[in-house]
Amino acid sequence: MAELFDIIKKLCNADGTSGDEGDVTKLILSMLPSDCDTKIDPLGNIIVNKKGAKTPKNKVMLAAHQDEVGFIMTYITDDGNLKFTTVGGINPEVVIGRQLHFKNGTVGIVGGKAIHQQSPKERDNPVKLDTLTIDIGASSKAEAEKYVSLGDCAYFRSDYTELGNGYLREKALDDRIGCAIMIDMLNSELPYDVTCVFTVQEEIGTRGAKVAAYTVKPDYAIVLETTTACDFAGNDGEKRVCELGKGCVVSYMDRGTIYDRELYHLGFEKAKEIGAPCQTKTLVAGGNDSGAIHTSVGGIRTVALSVPCRYLHSPSCMIKKSDVTSTARLAYAMYLALAEK
Amino acid sequence: MLYSLCSVDGVSGDERSASEVALSMLKNYTDDCSIDDFGNVTGHIVNTGNKPKLLLDAHIDRVGLIVSFIDDNGFIKVGAVGGPDRRVLAAQSVTIHGKEKIKGVVSVLPPHVKSGDGVPKIEELVIDTGYTKQELESRIELGDRITFDCEPTAMLGTRYCAGALDDRCGVASILVALEILKGKELAFDLDVSFTTQEETGERGAKIAVYDLDPDYLLEMDVSFAKTPDSDRAKCADMSKGVMIGIAPSLSRELSNSLISLAKTEKIPYQLEVMGGETGTNADTMSVNKSGAKACTLSIPLKFMHTPAEIIDTEDVISTAKLIAAFAKKGGAANG
Numbered sequence: 001m002a003e004l005f006d007i008i009k010k011l012c013n014a015d016g017t018s019g020d021e022g023d024v025t026k027l028i029l030s031m032l033p034s035d036c037d038t039k040i041d042p043l044g045n046i047i048v049n050k051k052g053a054k055t056p057k058n059k060v061m062l063a064a065h066q067d068e069v070g071f072i073m074t075y076i077t078d079d080g081n082l083k084f085t086t087v088g089g090i091n092p093e094v095v096i097g098r099q100l101h102f103k104n105g106t107v108g109i110v111g112g113k114a115i116h117q118q119s120p121k122e123r124d125n126p127v128k129l130d131t132l133t134i135d136i137g138a139s140s141k142a143e144a145e146k147y148v149s150l151g152d153c154a155y156f157r158s159d160y161t162e163l164g165n166g167y168l169r170e171k172a173l174d175d176r177i178g179c180a181i182m183i184d185m186l187n188s189e190l191p192y193d194v195t196c197v198f199t200v201q202e203e204i205g206t207r208g209a210k211v212a213a214y215t216v217k218p219d220y221a222i223v224l225e226t227t228t229a230c231d232f233a234g235n236d237g238e239k240r241v242c243e244l245g246k247g248c249v250v251s252y253m254d255r256g257t258i259y260d261r262e263l264y265h266l267g268f269e270k271a272k273e274i275g276a277p278c279q280t281k282t283l284v285a286g287g288n289d290s291g292a293i294h295t296s297v298g299g300i301r302t303v304a305l306s307v308p309c310r311y312l313h314s315p316s317c318m319i320k321k322s323d324v325t326s327t328a329r330l331a332y333a334m335y336l337a338l339a340e341k
Numbered sequence: 342m343l344y345s346l347c348s349v350d351g352v353s354g355d356e357r358s359a360s361e362v363a364l365s366m367l368k369n370y371t372d373d374c375s376i377d378d379f380g381n382v383t384g385h386i387v388n389t390g391n392k393p394k395l396l397l398d399a400h401i402d403r404v405g406l407i408v409s410f411i412d413d414n415g416f417i418k419v420g421a422v423g424g425p426d427r428r429v430l431a432a433q434s435v436t437i438h439g440k441e442k443i444k445g446v447v448s449v450l451p452p453h454v455k456s457g458d459g460v461p462k463i464e465e466l467v468i469d470t471g472y473t474k475q476e477l478e479s480r481i482e483l484g485d486r487i488t489f490d491c492e493p494t495a496m497l498g499t500r501y502c503a504g505a506l507d508d509r510c511g512v513a514s515i516l517v518a519l520e521i522l523k524g525k526e527l528a529f530d531l532d533v534s535f536t537t538q539e540e541t542g543e544r545g546a547k548i549a550v551y552d553l554d555p556d557y558l559l560e561m562d563v564s565f566a567k568t569p570d571s572d573r574a575k576c577a578d579m580s581k582g583v584m585i586g587i588a589p590s591l592s593r594e595l596s597n598s599l600i601s602l603a604k605t606e607k608i609p610y611q612l613e614v615m616g617g618e619t620g621t622n623a624d625t626m627s628v629n630k631s632g633a634k635a636c637t638l639s640i641p642l643k644f645m646h647t648p649a650e651i652i653d654t655e656d657v658i659s660t661a662k663l664i665a666a667f668a669k670k671g672g673a674a675n676g
Contacts, residue, residue: 081569112644114565127428164415167471169446233412234448239454311448315434
C-alpha cells in the first residue's frame, strides 16, 4: 500500500481542472502497465481494458475522475489584475488569501484591501467571487498578458503533507485517490477482465462519465470517489455526514443518484467479509459520476465507494490513510463479486 | 535575506526565533548588539558620544493565532494575536509552534453542505491537526503560537510574496541601509532596534526605546499598496518607491528634509499623509523620555495581515537608500 500513496502523491502534484486534464492524463498513461489496451476518447476520458485470467460473467467498469476544481481566467484589468471564474464549485472564502499558480510557473495571490481599511460590515461578510482578482505582480495589462492569456487555468498550490496520526492534506485528493486505486489495481495480475475509466469534466457536471459509460456499456459500474466529511468541531449528529477513520463510504443516495439497493447492501456485506471498516453518509449531499453512469445506455447498476474527505474543494483536502486502504480493498472485493454475480 | 526573515515564526510575544535570525544578520555590522528580556534586538552601530543619536527601528513580530483550548476530539480553538484578516483563514494551512512544529488546517464546510453565511469570528475557528487530544498534549500546550503557512516566492519582476513581510521587509530595509553605510562617515551616532509586540500595541518598542533614548527616529514599517477594491486616496502605488510619512505626530521638519533628500539623491518616493498618530512604533518611540523627532518610511504592501503579503523589493531598496542618505548627510539634524 506504500506504493498506492506514492501514486497519490505523484497524481496530486499534477494540475488538471475540468477541460484542462492533459497533464494528469499523461501522468496516468505513464503509470499504466504495457499489457493494457488503452484509448482516449474525444472528450479526453482514458478507457483502459485489461485482460484477467478469466472472462467474467458480467462486464465491470471502475471509474474515477481525473479533474480537480480550479480557476479559469476571464479578463485582465488595465492595471494587470486577473478576473476569473471557478471551474467546479469553490467557495470564495477558501480562495481569498491563497497562493495560486499557472502551469507556466507564474504565481498569483488572491487578495483584497487590508483588514485595517475594511468596514466592520466588510470584515463580517464573506467576499463575493466576482469581486476577487488575482495579482501576479504585473503593473499593467500588457505586462500581465506576457504571462497569462484568457482561458488559462490557475491552481491551488500542491502541498502533499502528512498530518497528525495517519492523515494526509493535499489539494487534489478529490479524485486522484480514485485514479490511484485503479492504477494500483491495473498494475497487478487480475482474475477477471476489467475496464477502468479515468473520466474528465466531473466537476462541471459529470460530463466525461456520460460518454465513457456509453462507450464501455458495462453490466455494473463501481465509482471510486472522495466524499464530504464534516466530522470536525462544531458539527454534531447527522451534520457530520461521515467520519474519517471509519472506513469506506457506501452511499444510498446523493444529489445525483439513488443507488441500487442490492449493491448498497452487497457493499456492506463484502466489507464485513474482508474485515474492512465501512460506513454510509448521514446527509443526502454532493454527487459524482454515478449520476451520469447509472442513467447511461438504458441504465447501469452502479455502486459508489468513497474515501471520506474533510474540506473538499479547498487547497487543504484532508483524508485518513486507513480509509484509502479500506476503500481500495473494498473496491477489489466488489469487482470480484460483481464479475461473478 | 527576505526568505530567511520570512521563513521563521515569531508571532507577537514569541519572537525569539525571528529575533535570533535578525541578530545574526545585524552582527555583520556591529558586535555591540543583543536580544533583551522582551525579545527586542538592539545594536549600536556608531557610538562617538558627541553626535545626535539616530535610531532606525522596525518591528520583528508578525500576526498569528494562539492556542486557547483543545477539545476532547483534539480540535484546537484559538485567539487572535494582532489583527489577522479573518476573511482569508478558511482552509488555510497553519503551523503550531509547540514542542514540535505541528501542521494543521483551519476547518471549513465544503460547498456541498454549506448553507450559512458570515465570516467566522476568531473564537469560532477550529484547527484540525489529525491528532487526538492525548496525542496533541504531548506535542503542544495552551499559549503556543500559530502561523499561517506561505512559501516565500518570487513573483514577476522584483515583486515578492511571503507571510510576515509586515514587517520583516522593514527589518531588511535597515540591514540593506547598514550595508550601504559600511565604512562611511555619518552625521549621527547610529542605533538599530528590531522590536517585539508591535502588533499587540507597540509594547516592545516602548521598552527598547527607553535605554536607546534617540534624538531622531526613522521608523520602517509597511503601509497599504493599492489593490483593485481599495480606496485610491488611502493607498500608495506598489513599485513607486518609499512612502515618506507626514502626520501631526511626526516631525514635519524631518519629513521635509527626507523629501528634499529623496529629490536630490533621485530616490523614488511617495507621500503618506496621516491625520493623527501613525499606527506604527513611531507613535510610542517619539514620546520616550523628553521625546524624539520621528518620521515613518513605509514600504507599500498588498494584502496586509494575510498569509500571502506582496511587496516590491525595489521599494525596500529605495527605503534603504533614503535611510542611508539621511544617516550620512543629516538634514534637519545639521540644519
